[in-house]
Amino acid sequence: MVSSHKYTMLINGQQIQGAATLEVLNPATEEIIAHAPDASREQLDAAVAAANTAFLQWSRRPIAERQALVKEIARCIEDNKDELSRIFIAEMGRSRDGAEWEMVTAANWCRGTAQYDLPVTVIEDNDEHRVEVRHTPIGVVGAITPWNAPILIAIWKLAPALLAGNTVVLKPSPYTPLTTLRLGELLRDILPAGVLNIVSGGNELGQWITEHPDITKVSFTGSTATGRRVMESASRTLKRITLELGGNDAAIVLPDVDPKVVAPALFWGAFFNSAQVCVATKRLYIHEDIYDAVAQELVKYARTITIGDGSQEGVDLGPVQNKMQFEKVKNLLDSTREQGHRFLLGGEAPEGKGYFIPVSIVDNPPQDSRVVIEEAFGPVLPLLKYKDIDEVIAWANDSDTGLAGSVWSNDLEQAHEVAGRLQTGTVWINEMFAFSPHAPFSGHKQSGLGAEHGMEGLLEFTNTQTITTRKVPMTA
Ligand code: NAD
Numbered sequence: 001m002v003s004s005h006k007y008t009m010l011i012n013g014q015q016i017q018g019a020a021t022l023e024v025l026n027p028a029t030e031e032i033i034a035h036a037p038d039a040s041r042e043q044l045d046a047a048v049a050a051a052n053t054a055f056l057q058w059s060r061r062p063i064a065e066r067q068a069l070v071k072e073i074a075r076c077i078e079d080n081k082d083e084l085s086r087i088f089i090a091e092m093g094r095s096r097d098g099a100e101w102e103m104v105t106a107a108n109w110c111r112g113t114a115q116y117d118l119p120v121t122v123i124e125d126n127d128e129h130r131v132e133v134r135h136t137p138i139g140v141v142g143a144i145t146p147w148n149a150p151i152l153i154a155i156w157k158l159a160p161a162l163l164a165g166n167t168v169v170l171k172p173s174p175y176t177p178l179t180t181l182r183l184g185e186l187l188r189d190i191l192p193a194g195v196l197n198i199v200s201g202g203n204e205l206g207q208w209i210t211e212h213p214d215i216t217k218v219s220f221t222g223s224t225a226t227g228r229r230v231m232e233s234a235s236r237t238l239k240r241i242t243l244e245l246g247g248n249d250a251a252i253v254l255p256d257v258d259p260k261v262v263a264p265a266l267f268w269g270a271f272f273n274s275a276q277v278c279v280a281t282k283r284l285y286i287h288e289d290i291y292d293a294v295a296q297e298l299v300k301y302a303r304t305i306t307i308g309d310g311s312q313e314g315v316d317l318g319p320v321q322n323k324m325q326f327e328k329v330k331n332l333l334d335s336t337r338e339q340g341h342r343f344l345l346g347g348e349a350p351e352g353k354g355y356f357i358p359v360s361i362v363d364n365p366p367q368d369s370r371v372v373i374e375e376a377f378g379p380v381l382p383l384l385k386y387k388d389i390d391e392v393i394a395w396a397n398d399s400d401t402g403l404a405g406s407v408w409s410n411d412l413e414q415a416h417e418v419a420g421r422l423q424t425g426t427v428w429i430n431e432m433f434a435f436s437p438h439a440p441f442s443g444h445k446q447s448g449l450g451a452e453h454g455m456e457g458l459l460e461f462t463n464t465q466t467i468t469t470r471k472v473p474m475t476a
Helices: 041-058 063-079 081-092 096-113 150-163 178-187 203-211 224-235 259-275 291-302 323-338 389-397 412-420 454-459
Strands: 009-011 014-016 020-025 032-038 121-125 129-137 140-144 167-171 196-198 217-221 240-244 250-253 283-287 342-345 360-363 380-386 404-408 426-429 462-470
Touching: 009 041, 009 178, 032 081, 032 178, 041 140, 041 167, 041 196, 041 203, 063 081, 063 096, 063 150, 063 178, 081 096, 081 150, 081 178, 096 150, 140 150, 140 203, 150 167, 150 178, 150 217, 150 454, 167 203, 178 196, 203 217, 203 224, 217 224, 224 240, 250 259, 250 389, 259 291, 259 380, 259 404, 283 291, 283 389, 291 342, 291 360, 291 380, 323 380, 380 389, 404 412, 412 426
Parallel strands: 140 167, 140 217, 167 196, 217 240, 250 283, 250 404, 283 380, 360 380, 404 426
Antiparallel strands: 009 014, 009 196, 020 032, 121 129, 129 462, 342 360
């Protein structure tokens, strides 16, 4: 099914073949499952031209009509959940439950976003003047997504961009373009031609988007290194940009928790999607009084987890999504071993087909070791012992990035106090991944620029316009 389908791009309401093709692999088998279009620069130009033409009508439609169409995207995802999940598992490697969760969450996101209206704020209204602040769409949005959550992250961009009255040119990652392309094919008859265009290709295509003179806003999710390139390239035409980048997220476990109770939530907070989650726990700080007990419960829980091909029943965690990332994580495991740090579990990738890495837990490595300071973006988690709350907060904040973090305690007041001292855009207390279409998500430091979600996220897809009306009649 996945391999027999001829995936096409969506340009001006037409399904278009690429100028060339890209091979897409299943990371669980390393087999080629499809050839995706590889867009030429001329094809990108055609998509941008179509989006610019469509903008004239789309931006002037009443917002109620745009809200209705964003809800239609939700319905389309739900109606096609099984097919989209199947493609997603094959290209991404995620478990079946994980794939379905992504589709359901993406649909809910569209509905949550569709509740918003663009505000008009009256600053002054008296006999002489009326001053109002409005928010107008920007134009053509270039949306660039990574491989770890291709549908959800695409929706995080499309839904608010379209709702605000922009048109979109979306580029998925070359590693996982298929589900996004298929969604585009399904949306062809729902959205007016040119409102949403989907082009696939390599990293060069991303660069062309960030340089394109007729794209006025770029919303990018990916690594911090690429984010810097996007910012540099977008600066030449002074595009508006939103950047959601990497992080080295810390969880802090206070001494009052029950290790057995907290272990499963700590596990999933670190290892969901085989730890390929920007906001997953990458460093787990545990108070020394309960360090051994938490470590033991985590290892015990981790031993109950099944790793394998996500298309198989009973699989909890799939492979790492691509060879580049697989080699990076293997290298980190090797260096951790070479530096003499002890694994409580895992530590070595098995031989054989597929980019599989076992759940790997490292026992209290030094604070400045590679496994602590690097974003692994794979199933490797260092556990770190701390004594003092000020010391652990300083360690958690000792990073150039500041995406998310979590605090675990039965004392909610103390947990809240600790949360407020973390230099990250998001902090969860006693849970993880509690995202909402209404709560802003943003990175501090080098984890990004701007915000997604909620009113703050929606306004990132608008320009501010102040209209001042002089009410006093003009006289000669
Ligand atoms: P990546 O930066 O390599 O690629 C992301 C996207 O950018 C891909 O579509 C890629 O083709 C494109 N791209 C590459 N070079 C480009 C360039 N010069 N100009 C424009 N586009 C370019 O990231 P990845 O490896 O796909 O994803 C993993 C990274 O993403 C991790 O660091 C992770 O933390 C981060 N991430 C962040 C969030 C967030 O919301 N903050 C969410 C998911 C992933």
